[in-house]
Amino acid sequence: MTDTQPLIENRPPSVANLFLERVEATPDAEAYRYPVPDPAGGPDQWRSLTWGDASRRVSAIAAGLMDLGVRPEERVAIAANTRVEWILADLGVSCAGAATTTIYPSTNAEESAFILADSGSTVLIAENAAQLAKAVERRAELPALKYVVVIDAATGADGTGSDDWVISLAELERRGAAYLEQHPQSVKDTVAGITPDQLATLIYTSGTTGRPKGVRLAHDAWAYMAKAISATGLVTTEDLQYLWLPLAHVFGKVLTAGHIEVGHVLAVDGRVDKIIENLPVVQPTYMAAVPRIFEKVYNGVAAKAREGGPAKYKIFLWAAGIARDYAKVSQENRRASGSAAVPMGLRAQHAIADRLVFAKLREAFGGRLRACVSGSAALAPEIGYFFSGAGIHILEGYGLTESSAASFVNPGEAYRTGTVGKPLPGTEVRIAEDGEILLRGPGIMQGYHGLPEKTTEVLEADGWFHTGDIGELSDDGFLRITDRKKDLIKTSGGKYISPAEVEGQFKATCPFVSNVLVIGANRNYCTALISLDEPTILTWAAEHGLGDQPYDRIVADQRTTTLIEEYVRRVNEGLQRWQTIKKFRLLPRDLTVEDGDLTPSLKLKRPVVEKEFKSLIDDMYAGSREA
Known part of the structure; x- marks a missing residue:
């Protein structure tokens, strides 16, 4: 069975083009919000960057990389936690026509060196001294690596000798500003020269076994994703999105592409231990997460209720049951008749449970959350129904690194818990005879870097990609993932x-x-x-x-x-x-x-x-x- 939605036409060659278009359209609008720690130990102070502010920094980074000798499609690696500088650096790499190699900051020195060497990265943008140390330790194995640019230079990135191998991000931006004075059109000309099939990103699959494989994603894949995400209507210009997901992962990365096309505000802080503290401060309307976060929140709420004594815990269990019943009935009625109405008795019980339990839960999420997107792994349906009934709407999605992350997502109010929704516009899906999900579309990878045999194992000549996941399609196009084929x-x-x-x-x-x-x-x-x-x-x-x-x-x-x-x-x-x-x-x-x-x-x-x-x-x- 194949479900095809219209292709997203008239997309530009790259997200770099989209970024320049966004800056020109709304230069004074707020683009990013990010925390700055208080030196006195008080609460973080949140600051903003407009699209114009971001453009100046991105252009300086891009020109700085050009000044270092980086050329189109050469790889520039980023090893840092999710922070606004990661996004600016990534856009700088893109606007220089180069390709970003992503490295998780938790990756050890051996595997970091493997990724740097396998990708042929010529520059590494490292978050701090700890990330720099990994490259220093393995420098002899990295002949292609010419420079390390350190974001938090104050932590000790003062070079490793007289060869100026290490520079700070601030110094890179200063060099870029000087380069732009001499070559004022260099960034715009480079972006204009990007072709859709040029390599944009090498994302190494973390994998559950063996060495990671570098997934080659072209500029067109990200431009398509940006347009497709916008076409779903799930995010609007009025939204405030909270981004904490690792940007080394394709799920986090695709959100930055959608953000540029839509033009909403993005609050960026990758410190997972700060999520609960940040939500009431940021008050997002939209957030993406992985199932483990929702599981931890659910367990935390249940534990807090239990600590309140048997009566309070009994109320929580009752309310949780009402939430699930309410969600199941409303979703089923919407599917059958288009109306999410529920019987009066259940509606009355839900109103009581809302006052006692659900309202407090929504306040913990900041009080304004309109929707969450969950991906990367399966969300237990009973947990999804609980949050749905409590007014925290979790829209499950599905995709892989090899498909640029977003291949399916649940459609707004018509979402169905336990499914990953419908294909994004322009993505085709087919269920093979053995139940495996096959995908085709502009978001599919070019192949695995330097591994043609591995590529042909999963990517057919006509573009169909074998996901390795088993699933079922409903008559109206909703996909349910049942398991990994090999699991x-x-x-x-x-x-x-x-x-x-x-x-x-x-x-x-x-x-x-x-x-x-x-x-x-x-x-x-x-x-x-x-x-x-x-x-x-x-x-x-x-x-x-x-x-x-x-x-x-x-x-x-x-x-x-x-x-x-x-x-x-x-x-x-x-x-x-x-x-x-x-x-x-x-x-x-x-x-x-x-x-x-x-x-x-x-x-x-x-x-x-x-x-x-x-x-x-x-x-x-x-x-x-x-x-």
Whole structure:
């Protein structure tokens, strides 16, 4: 089955062109908002840049790169957290006709060096001394790297010798300003010379196994994405979007393209530990996030209600049930008749729950949130229904690095929880005989950098890209992702199981869970490895006589196991017999990016976790015929 929407016509060759058009159209409008820490230790001070302000800095960065000898399609790497300078630097690279290589700041020195070498990056824009140190450590392996530009130069980027290998971002901009005095049309002429098929970005997939692959995305892919996002109507010029997602990830990167085309305000701060503090200050109307953030918020709200005593917790559970019922009924009625009306009795109960619970939750998000977009991984439907019923509308979307992130998104008020919506205008979708989702359109990659064999494995000659995901299309074009093709479990009894489905139900049922991994391939029953949310379980432990013990001691206590057993039982009641979790083990620590268990976009690295905790898995299958 193929669902084709009209192509986005008359798009310019690049986002650099779009940026110059935006600056010319609204030079005095606010473009970016960003925090500046208070030296006295008080609250951050938020400052703004107009489109004209941003243009002056972007032009200086672009000209500075030209002065360093950077030429069209040469790679310039950025290793920094999400901040306004990341966006300005990326636009500067684009306006110089070069291509951005993205590196997560959490990437270690070895893998950073691999990405720099594999991409052939000639310049690295590093956030601080810590990122600089990685390049210094591996400098001998990076003959193509001519310069490192450090954003926070005050942290110690004063060069590594007399060769001026390291300069500050401020110095790069000064050099660019001087270059523009001599060549005033250089940036505009370079942008005018960009062709749609020129390389714009090399994004290295964080991957769950093996070396990352460089995904080649052309300028046209981003120009298309910008126009397609605008065409959905999900974001308007009146919106204030809060951006904290890592810009090294394609999900964060595509949001910056859409922002330029639409022209709304973008509040930028990648400090994840500041999200809860920032929301009431920024008061966004629109925000994109990954499911883990919504799961943590849900668990946090449930934990706070529990701390308030049995009566308060009972009210929360009642309200959560009302939220889910309200969302399911209203969405189903909208689908059937076009009206989201709900029965009077449910509407009355919802009004009470709103006063007691939901209104406070919306205030925690800043009080003005119109919609959230969730991507990168599947959101458990029961969590999605909870937020929907509480007035926090989560529009799930879908895409991959290889498809420039945004291939599907739910349509505004007509969104359907549990689906990833409809294709963006200009994107085609087809479901293969084995259920795999195939995509085609302007957002699809050119291929994997330097890996033609890997490219031909997933990209057909006629442009169809094999996503590796399994899904189903409804009659009216809504896509539901059921699992990763390679992650489907086949038990020794021949039954196929979607671990993501079982894991999602557990996350929606157990407020203490942080991560869960369902296991059962070639086994005669399913098991699970479970890590708990540390702040939540520590609070519970203190209330149940476990005192101030550390996390690993708490999860080893039988009382904790008994607690989680009850949630496993509840989940199992709603599963087919062959899906049920027969045994589980609580992990001695949570799974983290730093320990290599999760990708930077918080996806579970299943093979890594299974290998590390193999002894626990073996113990669960001890005595089993298939063990």
